[in-house]
Amino acid sequence: GAVVSQHPSRVICKSGTSVKIECRSLDFQATTMFWYRQFPKKSLMLMATSNEGSKATYEQGVEKDKFLINHASLTLSTLTVTSAHPEDSSFYICSASGKGEQYFGPGTRLTVT
C-alpha cells in the first residue's frame, strides 16, 4: 500500500507558540490531502481538505487563521497550529489521496502546556 509519513510524531509546546506538522506521501503523488483531528476513543473529525497549489477548504467550525494549511507540492502538506492553547491538544492525522483511497499518516500527538 501507499506510504504516508508525518513529522513530528509527538510534540509538546507552550501555550501561545506555534507548531508545524508535516505530511508527506512517500511513494505516490497526492492530489488531495486531508487533515483530521481525533480525540481519545472518538471518531476522525475532518478539519480541512487541501489540493496542491490551491487554498485549503475548511470544515465548518474550524478556524482557518488558527490552523494554517499549505500544500506546496504533490507530496507535501503542512498544518501549522498558531498560538496554540491547551484545548488544541489532540491527535492530528493527515491522509493523502491519489486515486480515491485515503492513506493515513501515523499521526502527531500534540500536547500544549
Next chain:
Amino acid sequence: QQPVQSPQAVILREGEDAVINCSSSKALYSVHWYRQKHGEAPVFLMILLKGGEQKGHEKISASFNEKKQQSSLYLTASQLSYSGTYFCGTEIGGGGSNYKLTFGKGTLLTVNP
C-alpha cells in the same frame, strides 16, 4: 451526515465471525473501511464504489448496498490481529467531492484467545 455504525463494540473468541454495519441517510458514492489500533493511524482495508459490489481481502470482505445506503464488513475466522476499532468512511456525491469522507463513530472489535 455522519454514518451510523453498529454494533458499537463486539467481543469475539479467536476463530469466530463478526459483521459490522454502516448505514447512511444520504445517497452514497463510495464506502471506505479502515482499522485503527490504539495509538496508531487508521489502516486502509478496502473501498467499495457505487454499483453495489462486494470485495474481499483474505478473510475480510465487505458488501455495499447502494439502494439501502449501507455497507457491511465481514470478518471470518477472526484472528487476534483483527482487534482494533473499525471505521467506515462514506463519500456522498458523484466523485467530484475530492474524495472527502465522513467517518462513523467506530466499532471496537476485541478478539480474545
